[in-house]
Amino acid sequence: MTNSGDKISRCYSQEDVQQILQLAIARQVDDDKEFSHEVLLEIAAELDISPESLNLAEADWATKQGEIQHRQAFNLHRQRRFKKRAGNFAIVNTFLLSMDLLTGGGINWALYILLFWGLFVGLDGWNTFQMKGEEYEAAFQRWYRKNQLKRSVDNIVSKFIKFTSR
Structure with missing residues (x-):
């Protein structure tokens, strides 16, 4: 047994400290409460975090x-x-299946179209909901560059319109 005068030395890694503080803040604070920048500065000062480090972390x-x-x-x-695309697939194939059923007495040729097109819709769905990997990153980068270019062109056009309307 340890005496009550003995102090237990506890040491934590930086990651452990971060997790403990995150859990403590989550338990103490209401969901609706927000911290001001001044409070963030005070917390950082008490943890001996420099304002420069805090500003970099905030950025x-x-x-x-x-x-x-x-x-x-x-x-x-x-x-x-x-x-x-899935809606278009459903509408067109419903029409084709109905037409095949009404004209031929059964489902014949429309089934092949449904299966072939369904394969591509399935692959498209797989790619759409796959949110990791190199293909996803490449698609995101293409989309991001396209949107950046569109915003730049829209910005230039709006400035040109403002300039010419003077």
Whole structure:
């Protein structure tokens, strides 16, 4: 047994400290409560984090949040595109199956179209909901560059219109 006067030395790695503090903050704070920048500075000062390090960390966080938003927009764009393609597939193949059923007394040729086209819709669905890997990253980069270019052109056009309307 240890005496009550003995102190137990506890040592934590930086990652452990981060996880413990994150859990403690999550338990203490209401979901609706937000911290001001001043409170963030005070917390950093108590943890001996320099204001420069805090500013760099905040900038990194803002960059990551922006990328997360872009990826969410990209994923939403892909899902909408897939829903449109799946809807087109369903409408066209329903029409073809109905036409084949009404004209031939059964389903013959339309089944081949349904299966062949269904293969491509299935592959498209697989690619749409696969959100990891090199193909996903390449598709995201293409989409991001395309959107950046579109924003730049829109910006130039709007400036030109403002300039000419004076």
